[in-house]
Amino acid sequence: MKIFSEDYTLNVERVGQEIAVSDNFDIIERQILGFGGEMTLFFVDGFAKDAEMQKLMQFFGGQKECHGAEDFIKRLPYIEADICKSPTEFIHGVLSGQCGILSDRFPDRAVLLDVRTYPSRSVGEPDSDRVMQGAHDGFVETLITNTALLRRRIRDPRLTMRHFNIGGSSGTDVVLCYMRGVADENYVNIVAEKLRKIKPKSLTLGSQSLSESLIRTGWWNPFPKIRTTERPDTGAAQVLEGSILVICDTSPQVMILPTSLPYYLQQTDDYYFPPLTGTYLRLVRSFILILSVLITPLWYLLVENAEILPEALSFLIPDSPGAIPLILQLFLTEIAIDGLKIASMNTPDMLSNSLSVVSALILGDFAVNVGWICEDVILYMAFVAIANFAQQNRELGYAFKFFRMIILALVYLFGLPGFIGGIVLFCIAAASNSTVIGPHSYLYPLLPFNGKALARLVFRTKKADFREEVGLSQSDAQTPDKK
Numbered sequence: 499m500k501i502f503s504e505d506y507t508l509n510v511e512r513v514g515q516e517i518a519v520s521d522n523f524d525i526i527e528r529q530i531l532g533f534g535g536e537m538t539l540f541f542v543d544g545f546a547k548d549a550e551m552q553k554l555m556q557f558f559g560g561q562k563e564c565h566g567a568e569d570f571i572k573r574l575p576y577i578e579a580d581i582c583k584s585p586t587e588f589i590h591g592v593l594s595g596q597c598g599i600l601s602d603r604f605p606d607r608a609v610l611l612d613v614r615t616y617p618s619r620s621v622g623e624p625d626s627d628r629v630m631q632g633a634h635d636g637f638v639e640t641l642i643t644n645t646a647l648l649r650r651r652i653r654d655p656r657l658t659m660r661h662f663n664i665g666g667s668s669g670t671d672v673v674l675c676y677m678r679g680v681a682d683e684n685y686v687n688i689v690a691e692k693l694r695k696i697k698p699k700s701l702t703l704g705s706q707s708l709s710e711s712l713i714r715t716g717w718w719n720p721f722p723k724i725r726t727t728e729r730p731d732t733g734a735a736q737v738l739e740g741s742i743l744v745i746c747d748t749s750p751q752v753m754i755l756p757t758s759l760p761y762y763l764q765q766t767d768d769y770y771f772p773p774l775t776g777t778y779l780r781l782v783r784s785f786i787l788i789l790s791v792l793i794t795p796l797w798y799l800l801v802e803n804a805e806i807l808p809e810a811l812s813f814l815i816p817d818s819p820g821a822i823p824l825i826l827q828l829f830l831t832e833i834a835i836d837g838l839k840i841a842s843m844n845t846p847d848m849l850s851n852s853l854s855v856v857s858a859l860i861l862g863d864f865a866v867n868v869g870w871i872c873e874d875v876i877l878y879m880a881f882v883a884i885a886n887f888a889q890q891n892r893e894l895g896y897a898f899k900f901f902r903m904i905i906l907a908l909v910y911l912f913g914l915p916g917f918i919g920g921i922v923l924f925c926i927a928a929a930s931n932s933t934v935i936g937p938h939s940y941l942y943p944l945l946p947f948n949g950k951a952l953a954r955l956v957f958r959t960k961k962a963d964f965r966e967e968v969g970l971s972q973s974d975a976q977t978p979d980k981k
Contacts, residue, residue: 818869
């Protein structure tokens with residue numbers, strides 16, 4: 499049934515069968531008298547606002563006549579109401595939380611009222627990206643709340659929110675957010691076309707399912723394919739700088755496109771401190787992240803070539819290397835750290851902090867005392883474990899971890915050539931990482947090189963004038979005094 503028939507009773511029967519009203523206790527079919535005829539309302543009990551539904555039904559019962567669907571909409575004291583002719587659209591609207599209305603006053607059409615309210619949590623600060631100063635709100639799992647958080651920060655008519663419905667069975671709502679005239683129009687069209695073409699069976703995992711549908715190649719490369727944020731202030735800043743946001747319903751992570759590896763070195767806290775402090779934090783973060791990849795392979799390389807070390811660096815050689823070969827100690831400790839993380843995530847909140855600390859202390863001290871692992875390995879691996887938290891993206895942290903282990907294995911097999919080859923492999927993997935096609939590579943602004951953009955990444959300078967930041971002309975962005 500592609501369109502509604504002229505038979506109101508048949509339409510009600512078919513819709514009721516299609517959504518299996520008799521088999522689903524939470525789908526309500528309610529028949530009432532209103533507008534001089536009979537009406538049938540379909541809605542999901544958990545989504546409908548009870549107070550508004552009661553007021554609407556009282557209003558329906560008080561109306562004596564209706565001259566078609568258009569007249570019904572004009573008389574309706576409700577903001578969000580649409581007419582539809584397709585039963586498929588009608589059923590999708592009902593299952594999405596809208597109230598569907600069929601009436602014998604306009605049997606060939608239906609009306610959808612957006613009276614839904616989704617279960618949602620408060621817009622509290624996300625655990626994965628906290629700041630010491632600044633805003634403490636975060637995206638949630640409700641799409642309309644997330645778009646409102648962005649609208650609150652960007653009151654500009656050029657802010658555009660394009661809607662898509664993706665995911666087959668899940669029918670997930672997705673919004674493409676960008677600044678018209680600021681974002682690259684060609685890139686916007688590319689991303690929009692990709693969203694139209696993908697046909698996943700469902701998007702039950704939200705943004706993660708969507709990102710895997712957008713990028714189906716490069717599964718072997720551990721670098722993150724798409725940058726995400728849970729902070730509305732970060733999302734708004736990225737939009738003003740010309741980026742595109744992809745907001746997926748049921749997910750608090752908002753995707754930022756295009757994606758570039760050096761931009762992971764920025765964090766929101768940098769911009770809530772003075773430029774000097776923000777620059778210092780960014781440089782420290784960059785140094786720690788680079789060191790977290792190289793510290794254990796470099797230390798192992800120096801230990802294996804102790805005869806060439808100068809006297810000043812002799813302290814790097816452990817006094818008692820332990821009963822297990824150093825290479826196995828390093829790999830076992832890498833695995834043990836992940837085991838502690840997994841155990842901590844599955845531990846009740848009341849015990850997680852104490853259990854993780856006690857486990858690390860007991861296991862580390864026990865391993866050293868019995869001679870399995872030397873103290874130097876515990877020291878360097880403790881630094882590595884802490885360094886992973888210098889940036890908030892866990893996927894990037896695991897990418898660094900995998901390449902640290904690969905470089906370590908290459909050093910064990912080939913020595914200094916293996917160390918150099920591992921670094922080269924790291925750079926090749928970063929440069930060749932698959933992401934949503936954009937105007938720049940994954941290593942931009944290093945490749946292609948852009949000195950100004952690189953300087954803005956490395957040094958936290960004062961914010962540029964808005965015209966310069968978004969690329970507007972003088973006539974396009976007048977100051978309030980000139981208006």
